[in-house]
Amino acid sequence: MARHFKAMLLKEVKELVRDPRILLGVVIVPLVMFPLMGYAFSVAGEAAEREVIGLRVALIDCDGSAYSLLLRNLMRRLGDVVSIPAAEPSWIESALSEGARIIVKVPKGFSSNLSVGLPGTVEVYLVARSLSISEVNVYGAVSSVLNLYARELSTRIINQHAPEINASTVLNPLLINGRTILKGSVIDVPPESLASTVMSQAMMMPIIIMVLIVTAAQIAATSIAMEKEEKTLETLLTLPVRRVTILWGKLMGSAVVAVVGVAAYMVGFTYYMNALTGRWQQGTPSNTPLLQIPLEGYAILTASLFFSLMSALALAMLLGAYTQDVRSAQSLLGILYVPVFVPALILMFADISTLPLGVQVLLYAIPFSHPVIAAKSMAIGEYIIPILGALYNVAFMVVVLYVAARLFNSEKVVVAKLTLKRKPLGG
Amino acid sequence: MKAIEVSNLVKFLGGSEVLKGISFKVDKGEVFGLIGPNGAGKTTTLRILATILAPSDGEVRIFGLDATREVEEVRKFISYLPEEAGVYPRLSGLEYLHFMAGLYADKEERAREMVEEGVRIADLGDKIRARTATYSKGMKRRLLIARALMVRPRLAILDEPTSGLDVVHALHIRRRIKEYAKMHGLTVVLSSHNMLEVEFLCDRVAFIYGGRVIAEGSPKEFKERYGSENLEEAFAKVAGLG
Numbered sequence: 095m096a097r098h099f100k101a102m103l104l105k106e107v108k109e110l111v112r113d114p115r116i117l118l119g120v121v122i123v124p125l126v127m128f129p130l131m132g133y134a135f136s137v138a139g140e141a142a143e144r145e146v147i148g149l150r151v152a153l154i155d156c157d158g159s160a161y162s163l164l165l166r167n168l169m170r171r172l173g174d175v176v177s178i179p180a181a182e183p184s185w186i187e188s189a190l191s192e193g194a195r196i197i198v199k200v201p202k203g204f205s206s207n208l209s210v211g212l213p214g215t216v217e218v219y220l221v222a223r224s225l226s227i228s229e230v231n232v233y234g235a236v237s238s239v240l241n242l243y244a245r246e247l248s249t250r251i252i253n254q255h256a257p258e259i260n261a262s263t264v265l266n267p268l269l270i271n272g273r274t275i276l277k278g279s280v281i282d283v284p285p286e287s288l289a290s291t292v293m294s295q296a297m298m299m300p301i302i303i304m305v306l307i308v309t310a311a312q313i314a315a316t317s318i319a320m321e322k323e324e325k326t327l328e329t330l331l332t333l334p335v336r337r338v339t340i341l342w343g344k345l346m347g348s349a350v351v352a353v354v355g356v357a358a359y360m361v362g363f364t365y366y367m368n369a370l371t372g373r374w375q376q377g378t379p380s381n382t383p384l385l386q387i388p389l390e391g392y393a394i395l396t397a398s399l400f401f402s403l404m405s406a407l408a409l410a411m412l413l414g415a416y417t418q419d420v421r422s423a424q425s426l427l428g429i430l431y432v433p434v435f436v437p438a439l440i441l442m443f444a445d446i447s448t449l450p451l452g453v454q455v456l457l458y459a460i461p462f463s464h465p466v467i468a469a470k471s472m473a474i475g476e477y478i479i480p481i482l483g484a485l486y487n488v489a490f491m492v493v494v495l496y497v498a499a500r501l502f503n504s505e506k507v508v509v510a511k512l513t514l515k516r517k518p519l520g521g
Numbered sequence: 522m523k524a525i526e527v528s529n530l531v532k533f534l535g536g537s538e539v540l541k542g543i544s545f546k547v548d549k550g551e552v553f554g555l556i557g558p559n560g561a562g563k564t565t566t567l568r569i570l571a572t573i574l575a576p577s578d579g580e581v582r583i584f585g586l587d588a589t590r591e592v593e594e595v596r597k598f599i600s601y602l603p604e605e606a607g608v609y610p611r612l613s614g615l616e617y618l619h620f621m622a623g624l625y626a627d628k629e630e631r632a633r634e635m636v637e638e639g640v641r642i643a644d645l646g647d648k649i650r651a652r653t654a655t656y657s658k659g660m661k662r663r664l665l666i667a668r669a670l671m672v673r674p675r676l677a678i679l680d681e682p683t684s685g686l687d688v689v690h691a692l693h694i695r696r697r698i699k700e701y702a703k704m705h706g707l708t709v710v711l712s713s714h715n716m717l718e719v720e721f722l723c724d725r726v727a728f729i730y731g732g733r734v735i736a737e738g739s740p741k742e743f744k745e746r747y748g749s750e751n752l753e754e755a756f757a758k759v760a761g762l763g
Contacts, residue, residue, distance in 0.1 A: 097623065098623075098624055101620055101623040101624055104620075105609070105612070105620050108611065108612060108616070109609055109611050109612065112611035113611060324607040324608075324609065324610060325603070325605045325606055325607035326606070326607050326608065326609060328568075328571075328573055328601070328603045328606065329601065329602075329603060329606050329665075329668075331572075331573055332571045332572060332573060332596060332599065332600075332601040333596065333621070333624050333625075334593070334596045334597040334624060334625060335596075335624050336593065504575075505573060505574045505575055508568075508573055508574070509534065509535075509574075
């Protein structure tokens with residue numbers, strides 16, 4: 095039995111990893127596509143950053159005051175500041191001919207407005223060269239200098255009119271010292287940091303689980319459909335091997351290849367995310383020790399994931415058995431994507447307890463919800479629901495495997511065929 | 522005890538009665554042929570003998586075992602070659618034989634012997650180490666017949682063993698079947714459209730037509746009984762095809 099299983103498993107893995115469709119789609123593409131996408135983002139990001147280095151700013155100072163001089167000095171942080179005479183009638187054309195990316199005009203009366211307690215107005219023009227993110231970056235750089243300028247103006251006005259008051263306190267009157275209470279204990283983690291940790295776990299875990307289940311299901315359906323397409327199934331079924339062993343060999347072979355595929359996906363995806371955000375994940379809230387899942391939690395999560403993975407594989411195998419070739423199997427597999435994607439997407443954004451009762455029941459009934467629920471619950475030390483979910487997944491897996499084993503033990507695995515009949519056109 | 526005993530075999534497939542009460546017996550060490558036109562029920566009969574399909578009615582016994590209830594025991598001593606059998610394209614011929622031998626042999630040593638025998642039967646030279654995706658139809662069929670015979674089954678079930686092959690490959694396969702049946706006392710049940718092949722290989726044949734066995738005997742008996750030059754003419758006379 096073990097000997098037969100080993101032979102079946104080896105055959106499955108060899109056949110699958112040597113299949114260019116699997117090798118390309120499951121391993122090569124994630125390892126190449128994501129880094130390429132990340133590289134593209136890096137290149138674009140770097141180009142956008144270069145755009146804001148050494149900006150040329152044209153300043154039309156119609157006010158000629160100390161305040162406008164302060165603005166001119168601050169603007170130098172952006173790059174060259176070119177003065178366009180206020181008397182110049184076509185100052186925009188002049189600024190453009192100077193190659194300015196930003197034009198700032200300080201109208202006459204700017205400082206007198208401020209001195210009587212009215213806001214001063216400056217006109218800012220962005221010379222847009224294209225509709226791209228780099229233009230937004232340029233304007234962002236100018237905005238931060240202007241914010242600094244506004245703060246400096248406030249400080250000066252406060253100091254001028256009420257020298258006894260601390261301008262810094264007026265500008266920042268409230269210091270928020272946030273703490274979090276987790277499992278009844280106060281922990282020194284700011285709530286905004288906790289929120290981003292939860293976000294990171296709530297988003298990443300469903301994505302990983304979704305990808306793993308879908309990848310494994312695709313491989314399993316392909317594996318059985320390939321036997322039919324290559325006309326090897328009939329011979330296989332007459333060999334002195336228990337049909338359950340054939341089924342397990344296929345399930346585990348698909349699972350092994352899927353795990354390798356998901357590892358490749360995660361390597362590629364991590365590179366992509368890092369390139370996108372421009373930094374590695376170190377120091378991010380997911381490293382907060384109190385939010386790490388303990389070892390026993392990982393054991394429950396792994397069990398829950400394994401059982402739902404096996405259910406997905408057996409379901410995919412059942413669907414694959416009803417087709418005659420790989421392409422039809424892949425199409426039919428679309429049915430399985432709905433119960434995989436929908437819970438993961440809902441649980442990414444919502445806590446299950448906040449959902450309407452009917453939706454909660456539906457999500458608990460879908461085995462693919464439980465690894466996602468477990469990942470989120472155990473991060474905050476909740477074990478009962480994940481354990482119940484893992485047990486439910488065991489029961490579900492047993493039922494699906496029983497049905498799959500029945501199918502494999504019957505002639506249906508050979509003769510079963512799902513055909514979509516087309517209505518003939520006309521008479 | 523007979524090698525095969527088929528009694529009143531009935532099979533419904535897709536709502537049609539494909540087999541309408543077929544009966545025949547095959548002795549141990551005999552090469553038995555099923556002859557008939559397309560759709561007569563030959564492949565369905567062979568698939569039932571190979572334990573792929575279950576009978577709707579009737580009984581099939583292989584070396585005394587019930588082919589419906591004792592399938593796992595039956596599978597230990599049969600070897601089936603379907604008409605449209607394929608091989609795993611991403612395995613080499615040698616890997617394919619290793620995989621199959623590993624499922625039949627109890628010990629590694631016996632598996633190695635089977636593979637050596639398979640390599641000899643297939644006689645593909647260095648190409649045995651190449652992936653089967655690079656094989657021609659004839660080479661694949663040689664590998665498949667090697668797989669079916671190397672495990673020394675008590676019963677080989679061969680559906681159109683040389684169908685669609687050129688003369689060189691067809692001759693190679695026929696000679697191997699004949700040689701193995703004689704050398705190892707192998708019982709063979711095969712189907713074929715090629716009457717020369719049937720005359721060359723079979724000790725006895727059954728004519729199947731419309732899901733029924735319409736006549737049974739040796740090729741020589743048929744030719745004498747119906748005054749025909751060959752089995753094709755004899756079949757036409759028995760089936761009333763003029």
